[in-house]
Amino acid sequence: MAKKDQTYKSALHEKDGIEPPETLNKNSAKSIKFKRKRQPSVDDLVTGITSGNITDLSRAITLVESTNQTHTDKAQKIITSCLPYANDSVRIGITGVPGVGKSTFIEAFGSYLTNIGKKVAVLAVDPSSTLSKGSILGDKTRMEDLVKDKNAFIRPSPSGNSLGGVARKTRETIILCEAAGFDTIIIETVGVGQSETAVHSMVDFFLLLKLAGAGDELQGIKRGIIEMADAIVINKADGDNLKAAKSAKIEFNRALHLYPEKASGWSPKVSLCSALKQEGISDVWELIEDYLKTTTTNHYFEQNRNSQNTFWLLQTIEERLKSNFYNSAMIKDELQKQVELIETGKTTPFAAAEYLLSL
Ligand SMILES: Nc1nc2c(ncn2[C@@H]2O[C@H](COP(=O)(O)OP(=O)(O)OP(=O)(O)O)[C@@H](O)[C@H]2O)c(=O)[nH]1
Ligand SMILES: [Mg+2]
Incomplete structure (x- = not known):
């Protein structure tokens, strides 16, 4: 008797359930299987993507992210067909330490951009997200408005155990998003580790989000990241923090002068913002527009994209050779x-x- 009680208390105990009624056609399950919608072809997906269909865009990205060879072959065909429609965008990389306000900033910045008529795609490179299923996904509550915005598309970081693999998938996803009509691509990465270098090599403009420290603003920042930045935006410049943010701006401006001139001919700028209060957001966009003006006039924009393509070509060959070997x-x-x-x-x-x- 005691034993029987124990069985019933077990959380793992499953009841036997009930027998299906006699009237149920035993073949129905089979026929449902046959009626399952056929998978869209490469042409279907390309037509869908280039006409801005988000469902088809998401499906194609899923193929890009798949590890199944048939899927990736299909993805390659889609990418090739999408290429003529791609490239017409601004690709912006955003990095910063955890808690600096990346998600809050992207929510404010993305919404600002869709309000001025842009179509914004937000992607992420976060190789550590294999476990957390992508930081953006967990973050969707921080991007409440953007998630609902029909002119915005948010896709969490693809999973993968190599940064190279994750970065390749993101690069291919950029092409698909551009072909779907997204003219502003934001790529987020947490500023710890190597991922910011990978993101830097796939964007036109690289933005470093910072917090004002207590007088030691330059500590704890890797020199390499400062060198990559086209803009340093000091976030949380509000309330009691505003004064510290203002002096951090002066300090960063002074520090940036010590760096050699960039190949882009652009001198990096420092700007203040409060992502939470949505202040200073339009200044960031104006800064990016200035950058675009400078780098299209001096042709750096185009040269940089070409050298990024060469870099990714070599990177892909290297990875493939290694893994084949x-x-x-x-x-x-x-x-x-x-x-x-x-x-x-x-x-x-x-x-x-x-x-x-x-x-
Ligand atoms: N006061 C103030 N708080 C902010 C601002 N921006 C973000 N925060 C707060 O800072 C905290 C972290 O913001 P997130 O946007 O989640 O930061 P994150 O960089 O995306 O963090 P991770 O996803 O962990 O890398 C949240 O509690 C935000 O509300 C700001 O401009 N001012
Ligand atoms: Mg975040």
């Missing part, structure tokens, strides 16, 4: 043997490498 069963086998030979002093690492590469 290490995934080959023969290499796995031979590599192990060579490691043993090195350990017993029968060969050197260099001779072993030569041998493995010649296979």
